[in-house]
Amino acid sequence: MNRRNELINAFLDFLVPHDCLICGQEVSGRQICANCHDYLPEVKPPFCQGCGRPVKDKIVCPYCRSKSYIDRGRSWIIFAPPADRLIHHFKYRNKRSLARLFGRALSLIVRSDHALKQSDLIVPVPLHWWKQIKRGYNQAFLIAREISQECNIDIADILRRTRNTRTQTRFDPDQRRSNVENAFALKKYDIKDRKILLIDDVMTTGATINECARVLIEAGAKSVCSCVAAITPG
Ligand SMILES: [Zn+2]
Numbered sequence: 001m002n003r004r005n006e007l008i009n010a011f012l013d014f015l016v017p018h019d020c021l022i023c024g025q026e027v028s029g030r031q032i033c034a035n036c037h038d039y040l041p042e043v044k045p046p047f048c049q050g051c052g053r054p055v056k057d058k059i060v061c062p063y064c065r066s067k068s069y070i071d072r073g074r075s076w077i078i079f080a081p082p083a084d085r086l087i088h089h090f091k092y093r094n095k096r097s098l099a100r101l102f103g104r105a106l107s108l109i110v111r112s113d114h115a116l117k118q119s120d121l122i123v124p125v126p127l128h129w130w131k132q133i134k135r136g137y138n139q140a141f142l143i144a145r146e147i148s149q150e151c152n153i154d155i156a157d158i159l160r161r162t163r164n165t166r167t168q169t170r171f172d173p174d175q176r177r178s179n180v181e182n183a184f185a186l187k188k189y190d191i192k193d194r195k196i197l198l199i200d201d202v203m204t205t206g207a208t209i210n211e212c213a214r215v216l217i218e219a220g221a222k223s224v225c226s227c228v229a230a231i232t233p234g
């Protein structure tokens with residue numbers, strides 16, 4: 001779907017009442033009702049400096065104690081009910097207009113974060129081309145594009161997935177790491193000394209984002225930060 005059709009769809013969403021994606025109550029002009037929006041489980045400090053995951057008393061979460069290429073990570077909501085339903089609609093039910101909701105929330109985080117707001121290039125985590133053809137869009141790119149517009153930071157879709165990695169849902173952290181190892185490559189693009197902000201929809205152990213960051217750092221990026229819509233509690 002091109003940008004024009006997306007705008008038409010967003011306009012129709014605005015005009016035609018539909019059901020809140022979380023509670024099912026009728027709502028118009030937005031994807032979820034004000035009540036559900038207020039109760040989204042937002043990540044509150046203290047959070048891990050490496051990925052933005054909530055932590056109790058430590059500075060880094062268990063996943064970020066091993067080698068990380070991410071300078072700083074932030075996240076918006078906890079990937080647990082009811083927020084996981086939003087992600088499900090966004091990824092698997094073609095609710096691409098949710099990119100607006102995620103993009104706006106992440107833009108607020110980026111603009112208020114001392115490190116993330118210094119970024120000069122936004123890069124979405126890529127899908128494998130075959131998955132993107134089947135889904136019709138890369139949900140991370142849609143969020144990244146919203147943030148780029150809201151925060152006035154360039155966006156470049158410069159990573160590609162070289163392997164169609166297996167779904168990681170049932171993998172432990174070590175399996176996740178080896179599943180994404182060498183699964184990304186940089187397209188022909190000069191990122192020397194750029195301060196990059198990686199964007200994705202969901203982070204679990206952080207193995208995917210960390211592997212993307214490794215490729216960017218090894219290609220000369222000055223720093224890599226990350227911002228994701230939803231993160232597992234740990
Ligand atoms: Zn609702």
Ligand SMILES: [Zn+2]
Pocket residue numbers: 048049050051052053060061062063064
């Ligand atoms: Zn962490």
